[in-house]
Amino acid sequence: MKIKGNYTLSTTPEIFWQMVMDPDVLEKVTPGIKELKALSPDNYEALSEVKVGPVRGNFKGNLSIKDKVEQEGCTLVIDQKSKMGNVIAEIVMTLAPEGEGQTKVEYTGEAKMSGTLASMGQRIMSGVVSTLSKQFFKSMEAEIAARKA
Amino acid sequence: MNVTITVNGKTYTHDIEPRISLVQYLRETLDLTGTHIGCDTSGCGACTVSVNGEAVKSCTMLAVQADGCEVTTIEGMAQNGEMHPIQAAFKEKHGLQCGFCTPGMVMVAADILKNHPNPSEEEIRHGLKGNFCRCTGYHNIVKSIQLAAETLNE
Amino acid sequence: MGNFIGKAVKRREDARFLKGAGTYTDDIKLPKMTQSAFVRSPYAHAKILSIDITEAEKADGVVAIFTGKDPCGDYGVPCGWQVDFKNGETMREPKHPLLAKDKVKHLGEAVAIVIAETLEQARDAAELVEVDYEELPAVTNPLKAMEKDAPLVHDEWEDNAAFDWCIGNDRAEVEAALEKAHHVTVMEYRNQRLAPNAMEPRSYIADYDVNGDRYTLYTSTQNPHLIRLLLCAFALGIPEHKVRIVSRDVGGGFGSKIYHYTEEALLTWASKEIGRPVKWTSDRSEAFLTDAHGRDHVVKSKMGFDKDGKIVAHLTDEYCGMGAYLSTFAPAVPTYLHGTLFQGVYTTPLIHLNVTAPFTHTVPVDAYRGAGRPEATYLLERIISKGAQEMGMDPVEIRLKNFIPPFDGVEQEGYQTQVALQYDSGNYERALKKALDKLGYEDFRKEQKKAREEGRLLGVGISTYIEGCGIAPSAVVGALGARAGLYEVGQVRVQPTGKVSVFTGSHSHGQGHETVFAQFVADKLGIDMADVEIEHGDTDQVAFGMGTYGSRSLSVGGSAIIKSIDKILEKGAKIAAHKLEAAEDDLEYANGKWTVKGTEKSVSFGDVALTAYVPHNYPEGLEPGLDFSSFYDPGNFTYPFGTHIAVVEVDKDTGKVELQRFVAVDDVGNIMNPMIVDGQIHGGVAQGVGQALLEEVVYDEGGQMITGSYMDYAMPRADDLPMIETDNTVTPCPHNPLGVKGAGEAGAIGSTPAVVNAVVDALAHLGVTDIQMPLKPQTVWKAMQN
Known part of the structure; x- marks a missing residue:
């Protein structure tokens, strides 16, 4: 399944970069994350619970960050397992400054699913991914607002 | 959780797990096995029952949501051993083969005829859209509902 | 005729079904009965590295958990038909284990069973079973499975072939005739995978009686004695006289409930282990993943005609997917139930069919309503219509030119085909003419012409099918590889x-x-x-x-x-x-x-x-x-036949196909109850139309099924179909006492090519000569654009 989208955040790439690289922030803003444990730098074990429409389940697995170019982008590698199936995804995220102190985040990648997740059909799953991404950026925006305040 | 549900005119109170669906409650707790489970995505309609007079797929409804409701299942259609005119029409027009989807079909037919006492073929087919039958090709189900409409309008 | 034969007697079974009083297996509750849930593979092909049941065992209500490492992992279910390679090598029959031990070979293959007091507890505990897999590459397309570097389904053999097989005349002779033919029509397509989808999901209860040392298996099967034989003699090795199989009301089968499934044997074994009855009922998602599928033939075919449109030769190569294991009747489906019908209703003098049957990383394929015969009929009825189209002939005209003349099997002998069978009796022209009259063929052609001038796309499609049923003379099928009498x-x-x-x-x-x-x-x-x-x-x-x-x-x-x-x-x-x-x-x-x-x-x-x-x-x-x-034991197969005609309108902007009329004239021999025969035809036609327009099981490249629910697998609903216009001709079967031929599969066999022929006919003036099933709007629309 293709994953693609963009979002403009009201903060600079510099601050956004710092936030993304901070496990505490990630744990807070990533939807469904219950626990994010650093195994080594840029390599985490994640426990999450995702509930969107018919898709509901506890996921467990690795989350790592590679190909880091500071303030410009990185690649997220996700390998999550659950009873309803497993997800392996690589998502390339690029950051670009936009307008007055804003950052345009573009992400594009490919997710491979198995089990019920796959058989429930891509049209549901892409909706789920889009909802989760929106939630992520909204929470990020809230965190940015909180920091500004 | 405690629920009180009236099924086919009889009122039951049970302490049940909140996650139990209405169809599980009917089948497992009340032993009303006439309502069938044919899928797990609300696609097949085999579990159709009437809740407060509306046709409902009882796999999509939690039993606790039916608290205080009046439910009619296929077992409640025949009165004093006499088949309901819809049931009789299904027999007359060979509107069933393996019988598995049949309870849901009869219940949805009642709903169609409630909303359209003189349904066109198109209205019947539209009304049956949520219910799968793999045996009859729907041909004789449509005929059955047409006959039931005639009988009920007499 | 007596008082009842031939009359539309109303069904006696209806009262209980209509009152909700049928007894389907899942309706049965036994004292002390336990419930079960399976842990199934999320991968099409993977090594099982470890299975951890410690957490699951501690869960509420759990009675027992078994994996492939338990003794049940040593048992497997058998295949009931043996088709050896052309070179004499024995059919490759892999072990089909009750639970996978080291490797899983298709999505949904069971790796553990969790037995608990209630269904919810069994399902909750199943979620706690931790299985560690190493995913391996998979192959799902039968053609690709035979490519050189294809991932192997079973490591013990050097390629994925389960067997290969051929029937008919000498290949070189057929090829030579095609060389010399006036016109050769070519077809290449995939007869897509289908999920049978009986509305009642499979359900089993095994009950071992410790004191009597007797087993009872309540099962949703089409053939209880066959299950007992396979279960006792082959799967578990238990004495047959100690086993009772009960199959009361069964909610549809369509072939999918013929086979002896691993769950039946596993539950029977487990019931003895725990000393209590154990039930399992498939949910629909499991049904998509584990019920035997139908069809899945990749076909390349050539039919040669002379200048008058007479068929001179027919040569076909097929790759027929078996799935990961050989299901009970699977090897018979693309061979003896398929190749033996390549004569169709035509006098084709030279026929050759070559079949390669590979394993793929998919759920096993087996008989589904028609079993091999719809696939044969689809090919014959499409290719002859395509030939007519290419040669500028009417599809009726080309059929009349090629029909086998009428024979009753009494005064005239049965018809000996080029592909092993002798037809019992037939009058193919009579059925065609009756169907054309019923439709008003000439008038339709005028209407079509007028509609085309108005920019509307109307089409008519004809299929003049024959099928072989009344299975089957034991000596014949025994010689052909059946491991049982029929x-x-x-x-x-x-x-x-x-x-x-x-x-x-x-x-x-x-x-x-x-x-x-x-x-x-x-x-x-x-x-x-x-x-x-x-x-x-x-x-x-x-x-x-x-x-x-x-x-x-x-x-x-x-x-x-x-x-x-x-x-x-x-x-x-x-x-x-x-x-x-x-x-x-x-x-x-x-x-x-x-x-x-x-x-x-x-x-x-x-x-x-x-x-x-x-x-x-x-x-x-x-x-x-x-x-x-x-x-x-029947003396011969029976050969019902008939003509199906479909009328469609294709939306020129969206490619959506509307089936406007469907005429079915079927000759099923003598008719005992016309109401029931009509009902069988209606249902069969609906399934055939489903294949033509809507249904397809899709596995992605990695072997994930992306059509695993009713949201993605499109079955015909009430508003997808018109009323079916049925009629009959009666050509009695000469070799059985009732003179009957059989009506259960005719509808599904004849209808599919009629619908596709109609759609191609609607688009013929745009240069369309073939479309891949199912004819989804986007597929049809694309064909219109090219």
Whole structure:
């Protein structure tokens, strides 16, 4: 399944970069994350619970960050397992400054699913991914607002 | 959780797990096995029952949501051993083969005829859209509902 | 004709179904019964690195958890048909384990079973079973499975072929004739995978009785005795006389409930282990992943014509996916149930079919309504219409040119085909003409022309099918690789009061045997239908049987009952003669009594029955009782045939196909109950239309199924279909006592190519000559753009 989208955040790439690289922030803003444990730098074990429409389940697995170019982008590698199936995804995220102190985040990648997740059909799953991404950026925006305040 | 549900005119109170669906409650707790489970995505309609007079797929409804409701299942259609005119029409027009989807079909037919006492073929087919039958090709189900409409309008 | 045969007698089974009082397996609750849930593979192909059940075992209500490492992992279910390689190598039959031990080979393959007090507890605990897999590359397309570097499904062999096979004339001869042909029509396509989707999901309850050392398996099967045989003799190695199989009401089968499934054997084994009954009912998601699928043939075919449109030769190569393991009848489907129909209803002088049957990382494929015959019919009826289109001929004209002339199998001999069979009787032109009249073919062509001028796309499609059913002469199928006989058993027990209990090895899962069988039994005995009861579906009640598939119940099962009725009447005549003090030869039997010819002296069936059980004044040397059982092994297959015509309109902007009319003229031999025959045709047509327009099981490259629910697998709904216009011609079967041929599969066999032919006809003027099924709007729209 293709994953693609963009979002403009009201903060600079510099601050956004710092936030993304901070496990505490990630744990807070990533939807469904219950626990994010650093195994080594840029390599985490994640426990999450995702509930969107018919898709509901506890996921467990690795989350790592590679190909880091500071303030410009990185690649997220996700390998999550659950009873309803497993997800392996690589998502390339690029950051670009936009307008007055804003950052345009573009992400594009490919997710491979198995089990019920796959058989429930891509049209549901892409909706789920889009909802989760929106939630992520909204929470990020809230965190940015909180920091500004 | 405690629920009180009236099924086919009889009122039951049970302490049940909140996650139990209405169809599980009917089948497992009340032993009303006439309502069938044919899928797990609300696609097949085999579990159709009437809740407060509306046709409902009882796999999509939690039993606790039916608290205080009046439910009619296929077992409640025949009165004093006499088949309901819809049931009789299904027999007359060979509107069933393996019988598995049949309870849901009869219940949805009642709903169609409630909303359209003189349904066109198109209205019947539209009304049956949520219910799968793999045996009859729907041909004789449509005929059955047409006959039931005639009988009920007499 | 008697009082009941040939009449639209209403069904006796309906009352219980209509009142919600049927007894499907999942409706049964036994004392102390446990429930179960499976842990299934999320991958099409993977190594099982570890299975951790420690957390799951601690969960509430768990009774037992078994994995492939337990003794059940050493058992497997067998394949019931052997087709060896052309070079003599034995068919490759991999072990089909009850639970995967080291590797999983298709999505949804079971790796563990969790047994608990309640279903919710079993499912909760199953979620706690931790399985660590190493995913491996998979192959799902039968053609790709035979490519050089394809991932192997079974490591023990050097490639993925389960067997290969051919039938017909010498290949070189067929090729030479194609070289010289005036015109050669080519077709390349995939006859797509389908999910049978009986509305009742599979359900089993195994109950081991410790004290009696007896097993009872309640199962939603089409053939209880066959399951007992396979379970006892092959899967678990338990004594057959200790096992009872009960299959009461079954909610549709369409082939998918013929096979002996791993869950049946596993539950039976597990019940003994835990000493309690254990139930499992598939949910629909599991059904998509684990019920045997149908079709999945990749086809390349060439048909050669002379300048008049006469077929001169037909050559076909097919790759027919078997799935990961060989299901019960799987090897027979693309071979003996398929290749033997390549003659169709045409006089084609040279035919060759070559089949390669590879394993793929998918759920096993087996018989699905029609089993091999819809695939053959689809090819023949499409390629002859495509040939007509390419040669500028009318599809009716080309068929009339090529039809086998009428023969009744009595005055004229049966028709010997190039592909092993001898057809029993047929009149193909009569069925075609009747269907064309019913449709108003000439008028339709005018209407079509006018519509085209208005920019509307109307099309008509014809299919003149034949099928082989009434499966099957045991000696013939034995020679072809069947590992069982395919006779049927019918017992007729006249009770002392003259009431009749009939025990049949046939099995009804919607066909209405309780009514139809009672109709002819009552007529043959001259008694009332109310005095006849039909029993089926319990191996403790019915002596033996082979079950229901291949449209065989009436022609094979019915004939077995007739044999027993003949024995009843023969013995009854002896008793009657004794009572009437007359010679047997002087008696005639009619309307339920024996009468001394030319007199008023008679004795009733009931009196004779009572005498048989109270034999105080009785013929010397004759055994008491009036109860006979017979095995009937058919002398030949039966060959129903007919013409199906579809009329469609294609939306020129969206490509959506609307099926406007469907005419089906079927010749199923003599008709016992026209209402039921029509019902069978309606349902078959709906399934055939489903394949043409809507249905397809899709596995992605990695072997994930992306059509695993009713949200993604499109089955016909009520508004996808018009009323089906049915009619019949009657060409009796010359070799069975009822003269019947079988009606269960005809609808599904004839209809699919009729619909596709109609859509291609609607788009013919745009240069469209073929479209890949299913004809989804986007597929049709794309074809229109090219």
